[in-house]
Amino acid sequence: SAVISQKPSRDICQRGTSLTIQCQVDSQVTMMFWYRQQPGQSLTLIATANQGSEATYESGFVIDKFPISRPNLTFSTLTVSNMSPEDSSIYLCSVEDLGDGYTFGSGTRLTVV
Amino acid sequence: AQSVSQHNHHVILSEAASLELGCNYSYGGTVNLFWYVQYPGQHLQLLLKYFSGDPLVKGIKGFEAEFIKSKFSFNLRKPSVQWSDTAEYFCAVKGDNFNKFYFGSGTKLNVKP
Numbered sequence: 001s002a003v004i005s006q007k008p009s010r011d012i013c014q015r016g017t018s019l020t021i022q023c024q025v026d027s028q029v030t031m032m033f034w035y036r037q038q039p040g041q042s043l044t045l046i047a048t049a050n051q052g053s054e055a056t057y058e059s060g061f062v063i064d065k066f067p068i069s070r071p072n073l074t075f076s077t078l079t080v081s082n083m084s085p086e087d088s089s090i091y092l093c094s095v096e097d098l099g100d101g102y103t104f105g106s107g108t109r110l111t112v113v
Numbered sequence: 114a115q116s117v118s119q120h121n122h123h124v125i126l127s128e129a130a131s132l133e134l135g136c137n138y139s140y141g142g143t144v145n146l147f148w149y150v151q152y153p154g155q156h157l158q159l160l161l162k163y164f165s166g167d168p169l170v171k172g173i174k175g176f177e178a179e180f181i182k183s184k185f186s187f188n189l190r191k192p193s194v195q196w197s198d199t200a201e202y203f204c205a206v207k208g209d210n211f212n213k214f215y216f217g218s219g220t221k222l223n224v225k226p
Contacts, residue, residue, distance in 0.1 A: 042203065102205075104156050106155075
């Protein structure tokens, strides 16, 4: 199955700033997914990132707040912009492993103070 | 809209007790079903999956799950839990006409030695 490297693993940020999270996959994948896992809650899909096109955002998530880049088939970034304490969460990237469901990165634990 | 329900939010068991975690989904079409586990401080890992065929699926570490189509259920079971099974367990579903996962809210399992 695919191996995903995600960084940073954690960060503490000041409100009003932005953080960019990187996700690197060891194989080429068509779609990459970005999830948020808020404290005590399940995973919520933020957006789907396809190479060469704009990301598709789920209801409640907008590009201005969570811009995504997908420059090639093995890499993507998610930026959390103009952060507030409500953005404190774990952010995960994921790819579909054909036949194995989805593989997840180790996550980025973000704390906004 | 599709949804996944995990009715047990927090389960506490003693070692050697039997485990059953409930998972129900709301989608009438063909589904792929998954159970993921998240050990403390670690990332999500696939425990087992169902795509088709035998509705009783065996996964890693002695876990199994049974797909009951008539009940829209995919309950996770283990005959005898160990302290090392302490983790959070997530049920997820992917349908044949939607290209993303829906996750349940998760069940925290605490196994007392």
